[in-house]
Amino acid sequence: MALELKQxxxxxxxxxxxxxxxxxxxSGSFNVLLGTTLAGKTTLMQLIAGIQKPTTxxxxxxxxxxxxxxxxxxxxxxxxxxxxxxxxxxVYDNIASPxxxxxxxxxxxxxxxxxxxxxxxxxxxxxxxxxxxxxxQQQRTAIARAVVKDSDIILLDEPLANLDYKLREEMREELxxxxxxxxxxxxxxxxxxxxxxxxxxxxxxxxEGRITQFGPTSxxxxxxxxxxxxxxxxxxxxxxxxxxxxGKVITIFDNIKWxxxxxxxxxxxxxxxxxxxxxxxxxxxxxxHVGVIEGRVLVTEISGSESVIHCKIGGQTWVxxxxxIHPFEVGxxxxxxxxxxxSLYFGANNEFIA
Amino acid sequence: xxxxSLVPIVYIIFLMLPIYWLLNxxxxxxxxxxxxxxxxxHQFTLDSYHTILTDPTWYMAYxxxxxxVCLNTVFSLxxxxxxxxxxSRYRFLGDKHxxxxxxxxxxxxxxxxxxxxxxxxxxxxxxxxxxxxxLAHTLFNIPLAVWILxxxxxxxxxxxxxxxxxxGYSFPHFFFRIFIPTVSAGIGVAAFFCFMFxxxxxxxxxxxxSVAAKPIVAAMTKTASASGYELGLLAxxxxxxxxxxxxxxxxxxxxIAKGFALGRV
Numbered sequence: 234m235a236l237e238l239k240q241x242x243x244x245x246x247x248x249x250x251x252x253x254x255x256x257x258x259x260s261g262s263f264n265v266l267l268g269t270t271l272a273g274k275t276t277l278m279q280l281i282a283g284i285q286k287p288t289t290x291x292x293x294x295x296x297x298x299x300x301x302x303x304x305x306x307x308x309x310x311x312x313x314x315x316x317x318x319x320x321x322x323x324v325y326d327n328i329a330s331p332x333x334x335x336x337x338x339x340x341x342x343x344x345x346x347x348x349x350x351x352x353x354x355x356x357x358x359x360x361x362x363x364x365x366x367x368x369x370q371q372q373r374t375a376i377a378r379a380v381v382k383d384s385d386i387i388l389l390d391e392p393l394a395n396l397d398y399k400l401r402e403e404m405r406e407e408l409x410x411x412x413x414x415x416x417x418x419x420x421x422x423x424x425x426x427x428x429x430x431x432x433x434x435x436x437x438x439x440x441e442g443r444i445t446q447f448g449p450t451s452x453x454x455x456x457x458x459x460x461x462x463x464x465x466x467x468x469x470x471x472x473x474x475x476x477x478x479x480g481k482v483i484t485i486f487d488n489i490k491w492x493x494x495x496x497x498x499x500x501x502x503x504x505x506x507x508x509x510x511x512x513x514x515x516x517x518x519x520x521x522h523v524g525v526i527e528g529r530v531l532v533t534e535i536s537g538s539e540s541v542i543h544c545k546i547g548g549q550t551w552v553x554x555x556x557x558i559h560p561f562e563v564g565x566x567x568x569x570x571x572x573x574x575x576s577l578y579f580g581a582n583n584e585f586i587a
Numbered sequence: 588x589x590x591x592s593l594v595p596i597v598y599i600i601f602l603m604l605p606i607y608w609l610l611n612x613x614x615x616x617x618x619x620x621x622x623x624x625x626x627x628x629h630q631f632t633l634d635s636y637h638t639i640l641t642d643p644t645w646y647m648a649y650x651x652x653x654x655x656v657c658l659n660t661v662f663s664l665x666x667x668x669x670x671x672x673x674x675s676r677y678r679f680l681g682d683k684h685x686x687x688x689x690x691x692x693x694x695x696x697x698x699x700x701x702x703x704x705x706x707x708x709x710x711x712x713x714x715x716x717x718x719x720x721x722l723a724h725t726l727f728n729i730p731l732a733v734w735i736l737x738x739x740x741x742x743x744x745x746x747x748x749x750x751x752x753x754x755g756y757s758f759p760h761f762f763f764r765i766f767i768p769t770v771s772a773g774i775g776v777a778a779f780f781c782f783m784f785x786x787x788x789x790x791x792x793x794x795x796x797s798v799a800a801k802p803i804v805a806a807m808t809k810t811a812s813a814s815g816y817e818l819g820l821l822a823x824x825x826x827x828x829x830x831x832x833x834x835x836x837x838x839x840x841x842x843i844a845k846g847f848a849l850g851r852v
Contacts, residue, residue: 279749282749282753284749284752284753303752304749304752304753305752305755305756305757309753310753310754311749311750311753313746313749313750315744315746317744317746317747317750319747319751319765319769320768320769321765321768321769321771322765330754330756331754331755334754334755334756334760335755375750378750378754
């Protein structure tokens with residue numbers, strides 16, 4: 234129990250930025266804050282860092298109440314989405330700055346900066362000013378500054394969002410290695426569910442200023458506690474519909490019958506909301522636990538070896554994400570195959586049931 | 588010569604002609620200036636410059652001007668830097684009105700303030716001092732400097748401040764070590780405008796001084812004598828007055844271009 238938020242909330246004027254939130258972050262853990270823009274990820278990080286003060290509630294760290302401890306004394310580091318470096322310092326001085334402020338001796342600073350620069354492949358750029366670096370190098374400088382000191386808490390606010398695709402892929406692989414074996418609590422904010430899955434660790438899904446669910450990433454993904462958590466943790470958006478379950482049969486869109494599959498015995502008969510992730514709907518399929526549905530193609534996006542097909546089904550737009558290239562014509566009617574055993578079932582109040 | 592280059596050439600000729608004429612006159616004798624219309628000096632003379640650079644009542648006037656101009660620039664920036672930072676970083680009650688009110692100070696002509704200033708400064712014993720003129724000019728220069736600096740500071744993301752605090756910088760340490768160097772271009776531009784306003788302003792400078800701090804703009808009026816105007820001397824004084832401005836412009840020319848790009852100058 235290293236960092237604990239106790240009923241922390243943040244209001245600015247009449248706007249509630251963070252509703253009362255409690256959470257515990259363990260030492261040495263990697264925590265992802267997952268949510269759309271304006272979900273409150275940045276505000277929550279600023280509260281943890283001490284840049285903003287919570288309106289109510291307390292923040293505890295290693296058994297001490299640090300709510301009123303100023304940011305300078307909290308031993309945190311932070312990396313922003315924008316590439317923030319000190320423009321008048323060269324790369325070396327940028328990385329060295331937190332150590333210099335702390336009054337470390339020059340030889341130790343030199344050793345640490347050299348190590349951080351090597352980790353982030355900046356060794357040949359140490360003499361340059363940030364404005365003379367590419368975007369990726371600027372962000373690596375900012376990350377180097379965050380890892381060079383032994384911070385207790387490392388906050389990364391969408392650090393890869395402004396990088397181009399290839400760099401982002403590279404950095405995604407490198408980032409967790411930087412923090413492995415450290416005692417620090419890493420908090421990583423992102424809008425992309427794929428990043429949360431890649432990093433593993435813990436995930437907190439955030440929606441409109443609330444943490445809707447917090448726990449090990451795979452658990453959150455497989456057992457979202459309600460529909461909102463499932464929606465936050467799905468990209469493209471999760472498909473939903475009202476269904477009624479009677480024994481071995483699920484009726485969806487009033488007249489389409491599916492086998493009930495894995496929930497045949499576990500789910501009581503009744504009406505539910507079903508959630509189906511796009512990658513569980515494909516353009517081909519067979520077996521006893523596959524539901525078939527017909528839809529009118531609205532648009533097909535082909536990215537690399539994947540096709541994302543948006544269809545109109547029973548007045549709703551559903552999205553399917555499948556391997557292979559399937560250039561369906563707009564307006565054509567196509568059959569889609571749903572892997573029913575992967576479906577999530579929610580009750581009347583969108584709470585998770587099975 | 589293409590048509591494209593014609594317009595700028597004509598423009599530059601119009602612009603430079605009066606300056607050339609001033610330079611031309613400064614090398615002539617007063618008799619030649621009054622005697623006819625000559626495009627270049629027939630009796631080339633450096634007498635006017637010699638007079639100015641050897642007579643203390645002349646060259647000390649430049650020194651007086653430079654003293655109060657520099658003082659004024661320092662005062663204006665020292666006050667405007669924290670003010671502009673506050674306007675760019677904090678939202679407080681009436682901030683926009685206060686910002687506009689500051690600017691509105693510039694709308695009043697200096698003549699409005701001459702009489703009260705002369706009386707008030709005399710009352711506190713500041714009359715005929717460099718400080719008096721420097722303080723009087725801050726009335727016009729602080730709003731301008733705040734306005735320019737606020738534009739530059741708002742261009743710096745507030746995440747830079749936060750990153751510095753996270754790294755352990757205290758506010759003063761951050762402000763002087765990181766923030767001021769980051770907005771140095773803006774400080775250069777603001778300093779330039781303060782310098783130039785104070786350098787060319789005549790009414791307040793002339794009326795707030797008599798002997799001990801007499802500025803060059805006032806000294807130039809003494810070329811009128813019983814025998815008429817000493818035009819050569821006046822022209823030479825004018826040429827020398829152009830020089831400090833030209834030097835300052837040379838140093839901040841790139842920053843001013845940047846300031847225009849930010850839409851604040």
